Amino acid sequence: MIDIHSHILPFMDDGAADWEAALGMAQDAIRDGITTIIATPHHANGQYMNPAPSIEQAVKVMNERLRQLGNPLLVLPGQEIRVYGDLLNDLEHGQLLSLAGSRYILLEMPSSRVPRNMEEVCHELTIQGYVPVIAHPERNAEVAADPARLERLIEQGALGQVTAQSVAGVFGSKLQKLSLELCRKKLVHVVASDAHDSGHRPFGLSEAYRVLEKQLGTEVSGFFRENAEKIVGNKEILVRNQDEPRKKSRKLFDFLFRNH
Template sequence: MIDIHSHLLPNIDDGSPSLAASLDLAQQAVADGVTHVLMTPHHMNEKYENPKASVIAATAAFQAELDANEIPLTVFPSQEIRLTRGLLDELAAGELLGADENAKYLLIEFPDNVVPDYAGQYFYELQRLGHTPIIAHPERNTAIINNPELLKDLLKQGALAQLTASSYVGTFGTMVAEFAEQLVAANWVNFVVSDAHVLPGRKYEMTAALQKLGSQRAAEYEANAKAAVNGTPIKRAPMAASLTKPSLFKRLFSK
């Protein structure tokens, strides 16, 4: 199993606070059936700056620790890049890492609970330059929960989206889980990932999520993760025109 979103590198963002915690998370990943993990520390998110060279060095050092501790996990350098007005400059400066070596696929997170009004314009420009944005955890963004069309428009324009395994199996509560289920059913997400941090109640739940997806979608998502890491084309299942029902949030609060 390949996990294309994690915060396993020690001491560089809100993920793992120490090498010991990182090795512990790595062991959890292996126990969950994961063989390859992308290291995706936050970059440009106001609090954390993790430019390309430093992530590459930290990932190599972590791989050496994994090997020394005989933990059978292969790690690759990447980033979770905050969408800001500085994104295209950072790309031009060569400071961004993708899921693959040529940065064909870029993992993009939106500012908390917002979809910036320039997202469509910036995504268009990224794609014109040969980079496909992969939207991180749309199921936890309240702007998208309130108005799923915001996500749909970006997907129709060519972006991809990934679901956090914990969201899908219910760790973030019923509202997020139900919304995640709807996104899966509508083919509005293309991957399931751990987004592993060291947080109470957060653990590796990739196997549980894949089991819940059922064998066909699990195989599809696993193939997509492999294609992202290899920088090869990703098969997009046909998107439903809309979600089956308004989000639980809307149903509860629009009365």
């Protein structure tokens, strides 16, 4: 499996505290069936600043240490970027990282709200050829209250990343229900661990896929697996579902109807 969101790098944020913890997490990842993992330290979330060069350096050292230990896990560079005022400027100046050097870029919203400039930032990134991937929208209070807030961003070209533990029900049945609903509606398109440690916030990716398969079927769980692969391989992800053409013609119908 491929995990596109993790806090496995040491000394960066509230993830792995040191090398022992990071290498322990790497063993956990292998045990869970993960072969490739994108390290996505928090950046500009008000607490942690992890500009691109420091992440790239830490990824290099981590892979060296893993090879020395005979651990086959491949770590790739990424960043969990809080939507902040200087985001576009910092991207231009090489301070930000996309996911594994792809067109996909992981964005984090505050948990309480959808930032006012969210649509504008996503739009600008899209114009520049990036595909915003919104981290765990199911844990955002405004999205939970009104999933249409997320739908607008998805229609604009963003993707959603649901967290494995949300899908598996670790954060409660209410959040699990919402997560599965977002999966069903294709408002989220990829599942990732967002693992922070070996205890409270472990990987649990295999369990999330088991739940997805059981609750929504092999087609949906396959869609999620494929999308994680496409992100690492920088391949295009098609999000349009079968309902979209109908929705469009419905909009046209409403428009014509209203104008008569």
